[in-house]
Amino acid sequence: MITLNGLTKRYGDKTAVDDLTLELTPGTVTGFLGPNGAGKSTTMRMIMGLDSPTSGTALIGGRRYAELDRPLRTIGALLDAKAVHPARSGRDHLRAMAASQRLPLSRVEKVLSLTGMADAARRRAGTYSLGMSQRLGIAGALLGDPQVLMLDEPVNGLDPDGVRWIRTLLRSLAGEGRTVFVSSHLMSEMERTADRLIVLGKGRLIADEPMERLVAGSEVRVRGPRLQPLADVLPAARWTGPDELTVAGQTTEQIGRQAYELGLPLYELRPVESSLEESYMRLTADSTEFGARA
Numbered sequence: 001m002i003t004l005n006g007l008t009k010r011y012g013d014k015t016a017v018d019d020l021t022l023e024l025t026p027g028t029v030t031g032f033l034g035p036n037g038a039g040k041s042t043t044m045r046m047i048m049g050l051d052s053p054t055s056g057t058a059l060i061g062g063r064r065y066a067e068l069d070r071p072l073r074t075i076g077a078l079l080d081a082k083a084v085h086p087a088r089s090g091r092d093h094l095r096a097m098a099a100s101q102r103l104p105l106s107r108v109e110k111v112l113s114l115t116g117m118a119d120a121a122r123r124r125a126g127t128y129s130l131g132m133s134q135r136l137g138i139a140g141a142l143l144g145d146p147q148v149l150m151l152d153e154p155v156n157g158l159d160p161d162g163v164r165w166i167r168t169l170l171r172s173l174a175g176e177g178r179t180v181f182v183s184s185h186l187m188s189e190m191e192r193t194a195d196r197l198i199v200l201g202k203g204r205l206i207a208d209e210p211m212e213r214l215v216a217g218s219e220v221r222v223r224g225p226r227l228q229p230l231a232d233v234l235p236a237a238r239w240t241g242p243d244e245l246t247v248a249g250q251t252t253e254q255i256g257r258q259a260y261e262l263g264l265p266l267y268e269l270r271p272v273e274s275s276l277e278e279s280y281m282r283l284t285a286d287s288t289e290f291g292a293r294a
C-alpha cells in the first residue's frame with residue numbers, strides 16, 4: 001500500500017507536484033498518466049525518498065522510505081533503467097544489490113530467470129539494449145520479493161514481445177496481491193494492463209478512476225430515418241452520418257424517451273465506448289505544458 005497525503009514539491013516558484021492525496025491498494029495495477037512535465041517522475045522519486053517533499057507525506061505500508069528496514073523487501077522500483085554501472089555484468093549488479101540488503105543470492109538467479117535475463121547475465125550492462133536494461137531494472141525491482149512495485153515507463157524501448165511480457169508480469173504480480181504502480185505514455189497498453197488510472201496535469205490530480213469508467217460510453221449513437229426533430233431538441237447532438245447522430249451528455253434512456261415523444265422510429269440506440277486515448281486527451285486538454293496551441 002502506498003499512501004500520499006497532501007504531497008507537494010516546489011522547485012523555486014514552479015510547483016511540480018501539487019497537493020496529491022491518494023491511496024494505492026494491493027491487488028491492483030494502477031496506471032499513472034499525464035503529459036510531459038506533469039509531475040509523475042517527481043511523485044515516484046518522492047515515494048522512493050530520492051526527492052524530499054516541500055510538504056505532505058508519501059508512505060509505503062505506513063512508513064517513509066527512509067524508515068524502511070531493508071527497503072528492497074518492501075518496495076521495488078524501476079525509475080531509470082540506465083542507472084547501472086556499465087562495466088558490471090547484469091548478474092554482478094544484482095548480486096551487489098542483494099548483498100547490500102542481506103538478501104539471499106538465490107534471489108538473483110530467480111529474478112534473472114523470471115525476467116528472461118539468465119543468458120545475458122554474464123555480459124556487461126553497458127552492452128545491453130534499452131529493452132535488456134529495462135528487464136535488468138525490473139529484475140532489480142523484484143529482487144527483494146516486495147509487496148509494492150513501482151515502475152516508471154517500463155515499456156519504453158521494448159519490442160512487442162517485451163511489451164506483452166511486461167503486461168503479463170504486472171497482471172500476475174497484482175494477481176498475487178501486490179500493489180503495482182506504473183507510469184506510461186502508451187495509452188493502448190495502459191488500457192490493457194491497468195485496473196485503475198490516475199491522471200496528473202501540471203502536478204495536480206485530474207482524474208482517479210477505474211479503467212472501465214474512463215473508457216465507458218460517454219456518448220450515444222442514434223440511427224434512424226428521420227432524426228432532424230431529435231437534432232433540433234438536443235443541442236449536444238451532431239450528425240455523424242446521413243441517418244446518424246452522436247449525442248454527448250445524455251443517456252440512451254433519455255434519448256429513447258425523447259425519440260418516443262417526438263414519434264420518431266429508431267434503428268439503433270447505443271452508448272459508444274471511447275478509447276482511453278480519447279478520454280485522456282479530453283481530460284488533459286488544459287494541462288499540457290508543452291502542447292501546440294492552435
Ligand SMILES: Nc1ncnc2c1ncn2[C@@H]1O[C@H](COP(=O)(O)OP(=O)(O)OP(=O)(O)O)[C@@H](O)[C@H]1O
Nearest residue numbers: 011014015016034035036037038039040041042043
Ligand atoms: N530537479 C528539478 N529542478 C527543477 N525543476 C524540476 C526538477 N525536476 C523536475 N522539475 C520540473 O518539475 C515538473 C515535473 O517534472 P516530472 O519529471 O516529474 O514530470 P513527468 O510527468 O515525469 O514528465 P515526463 O512524462 O516528461 O517524464 C517539470 O516542469 C520539470 O521541469
